[in-house]
Amino acid sequence: MIIDAHGLRKTFTTRSRKGTQTVEAVRGVDLEVGKGEIFGVLGPNGAGKTTTIRMLATLITPDAGTATVAGHDLLKAPGAVRRNLGYVSQAGGVEESTTPRAQIIMAAKIHSVPDPAGATADVLARFDLTEIADRPGRTLSGGQKRRVAIALGLVHSPPLLFLDEPTTGLDPQNRANLWDRIRQLRELGTSVLLSTHYLDEADALCDRLVIVDHGLVVAEGTPGALKREVADDVVTLRLDEPDRAAETLKPYARETRVDDDVLRVYVDDGEHTLPTLLRALEEQRLALSSIALDRATLDDVFLAKTGRSLRDTGAAA
Amino acid sequence: MIRHTLLFLVYELRNTFRNPIWPLFGIVQPVVYLLLFGPLVAGAAGQPISAQLTSFAPGMLVITALFGAIGVGYGMLYELRSGVLERIAVSPAWRPSIVLGRTLRDGVVLMLQSVVVIVIALVMGMRASLPGLAIMVVLIAVTGLFSSGIGYGLALSLRDENGMAQIMQFFALPVMLLSGALLPMTLAPEWMRKVAVFNPMYHPVVAGRALFAGNLTDVSIPIAFAVMLVLATLTVTWSVRSLRRIAG
Numbered sequence: 001m002i003i004d005a006h007g008l009r010k011t012f013t014t015r016s017r018k019g020t021q022t023v024e025a026v027r028g029v030d031l032e033v034g035k036g037e038i039f040g041v042l043g044p045n046g047a048g049k050t051t052t053i054r055m056l057a058t059l060i061t062p063d064a065g066t067a068t069v070a071g072h073d074l075l076k077a078p079g080a081v082r083r084n085l086g087y088v089s090q091a092g093g094v095e096e097s098t099t100p101r102a103q104i105i106m107a108a109k110i111h112s113v114p115d116p117a118g119a120t121a122d123v124l125a126r127f128d129l130t131e132i133a134d135r136p137g138r139t140l141s142g143g144q145k146r147r148v149a150i151a152l153g154l155v156h157s158p159p160l161l162f163l164d165e166p167t168t169g170l171d172p173q174n175r176a177n178l179w180d181r182i183r184q185l186r187e188l189g190t191s192v193l194l195s196t197h198y199l200d201e202a203d204a205l206c207d208r209l210v211i212v213d214h215g216l217v218v219a220e221g222t223p224g225a226l227k228r229e230v231a232d233d234v235v236t237l238r239l240d241e242p243d244r245a246a247e248t249l250k251p252y253a254r255e256t257r258v259d260d261d262v263l264r265v266y267v268d269d270g271e272h273t274l275p276t277l278l279r280a281l282e283e284q285r286l287a288l289s290s291i292a293l294d295r296a297t298l299d300d301v302f303l304a305k306t307g308r309s310l311r312d313t314g315a316a317a
Numbered sequence: 318m319i320r321h322t323l324l325f326l327v328y329e330l331r332n333t334f335r336n337p338i339w340p341l342f343g344i345v346q347p348v349v350y351l352l353l354f355g356p357l358v359a360g361a362a363g364q365p366i367s368a369q370l371t372s373f374a375p376g377m378l379v380i381t382a383l384f385g386a387i388g389v390g391y392g393m394l395y396e397l398r399s400g401v402l403e404r405i406a407v408s409p410a411w412r413p414s415i416v417l418g419r420t421l422r423d424g425v426v427l428m429l430q431s432v433v434v435i436v437i438a439l440v441m442g443m444r445a446s447l448p449g450l451a452i453m454v455v456l457i458a459v460t461g462l463f464s465s466g467i468g469y470g471l472a473l474s475l476r477d478e479n480g481m482a483q484i485m486q487f488f489a490l491p492v493m494l495l496s497g498a499l500l501p502m503t504l505a506p507e508w509m510r511k512v513a514v515f516n517p518m519y520h521p522v523v524a525g526r527a528l529f530a531g532n533l534t535d536v537s538i539p540i541a542f543a544v545m546l547v548l549a550t551l552t553v554t555w556s557v558r559s560l561r562r563i564a565g
């Protein structure tokens with residue numbers, strides 16, 4: 001276990017002219033991340049992802065809870081934790097006026113890497129940054145900056161890397177490219193904890209994940225297992241009387257959900273169940289305006305656990 | 318500990334020299350005062366400019382140190398926003414070295430700025446004691462640690478450009494006028510002279526005048542060093558402590 005955290009909590013208090021406000025950003029989070037895993041923290045904006053990662057990275061002291069990170073106690077030995085950590089913040093932390101090479105060499109020196117220039121050249125080559133390594137940070141594209149940010153966190157070859165929303169703001173091609181590079185880390189044995197609000201990212205990249213909402217873990221498991229827990233397939237129907245239709249289809253479904261005029265029917269083996277559903281609707285003279293059959297996604301898991309869609313929070317892909 | 322402080326100092330110095338916008342910007346104001354205000358003071362006093370500069374130039378060095386705090390504060394806010402500080406904070410670097418390295422850089426930069434301002438004053442005809450000039454550069458460096466401490470402390474505890482700008486705007490002008498940097502406090506009424514003593518920046522200005530004039534045994538010199546060393550220790554400690562709450 002590279003991260004073993006229990007009951008992490010953090011409440012922020014902000015004072016303004018309107019008075020004191022408290023935000024319970026994280027309300028009791030447990031995380032168990034195995035060595036070599038790519039572990040995801042999926043959740044909408046404000047769910048508490050960054051706060052959780054900052055606590056595990058020794059930047060914020062938790063109000064409650066305990067954690068062992070990379071073999072050391074988070075509260076008793078934060079210095080030892082920091083030595084074994086790579087941390088890439090949501091903001092990135094790439095300097096504008098200095099070159100990537102100078103920044104990475106400096107990071108290597110702070111970590112007492114034996115050959116800072118050599119280690120820097122290696123990590124630059126690994127992330128295809130050699131050509132742009134000697135240009136000021138401000139001239140880099142968003143995708144290049146992201147890669148520099150990750151190289152900055154990896155130059156000392158830490159056993160554990162934190163990536164806070166690594167692909168936010170990147171175009172699809174750059175995202176896929178970055179996913180490949182993160183997968184390569186798994187081959188090198190680096191454990192990765194990454195946060196994201198992209199459903200497809202969590203699904204494609206993570207060995208295991210937790211879904212967080214309002215500072216709580218609402219689900220945990222492998223992407224496949226989480227989805228199977230809900231159903232194999234989702235039939236999405238649009239019709240005038242969704243409630244009556246839901247009642248009609250209930251016997252054939254694992255679960256049904258009604259949102260306005262949309263009815264979602266969760267079924268196993270959707271291809272074979274679909275004709276049955278259509279026949280049942282026909283018998284009850286329920287007129288359809290549209291129908292779709294899809295594989296269940298992590299959004300369906302989120303919906304099942306929270307009653308809201310991650311897409312509706314305006315944060316999804 | 319010292320290793321990390323030196324690492325940051327060297328790294329930051331290199332960055333500053335690669336892109337010396339702030340340090341150059343920092344000497345524009347004192348140099349403009351030297352060129353366009355110094356002659357007025359000399360004219361009002363009926364003195365030749367070369368004699369007047371000996372008492373006018375020290376104030377310009379103190380102004381450089383005073384306004385340096387603003388640039389320093391904005392630099393820190395930028396590092397806070399861009400995640401640079403957060404990144405460094407999650408490293409084995411000894412935490413105080415992050416601020417100390419930058420503060421020392423500011424001291425070095427200020428010494429170089431002072432040398433430039435002094436050279437310009439000399440070119441304008443200023444006569445001054447050479448050992449006095451050297452001691453003044455050291456005194457200004459200590460003054461710079463004091464004002465950098467304020468800049469970093471404000472940036473790290475307010476974390477807000479507007480709030481920081483308002484506070485600095487509010488204090489900078491009265492502190493400058495009450496330091497006697499522009500017009501000496503000997504021209505001021507009794508009450509102003511009494512208030513000025515409580516203005517930290519008043520002391521290096523008075524000591525600077527004595528140093529430039531070659532009165533190296535003047536009592537104002539040890540007083541200025543003592544005041545500035547104590548205040549610099551306080552503000553630098555404050556700024557290092559403010560770093561603790563960097564992300565929370």
Ligand SMILES: Nc1ncnc2c1ncn2[C@@H]1O[C@H](COP(=O)(O)OP(=O)(O)OP(=O)(O)O)[C@@H](O)[C@H]1O
Nearest residue numbers: 012014023025044045046047048049050051052565
């Ligand atoms: N320093 C702080 N002071 C006050 N409130 C904070 C602070 N940091 C975070 N919060 C609040 O805590 C909650 C969780 O924030 P957090 O940054 O952890 O969310 P997140 O899941 O990372 O969201 P996003 O996807 O937008 O990055 C939010 O309501 C946020 O406003």
Ligand SMILES: [Mg+2]
Nearest residue numbers: 049050090165
């Ligand atoms: Mg976040």
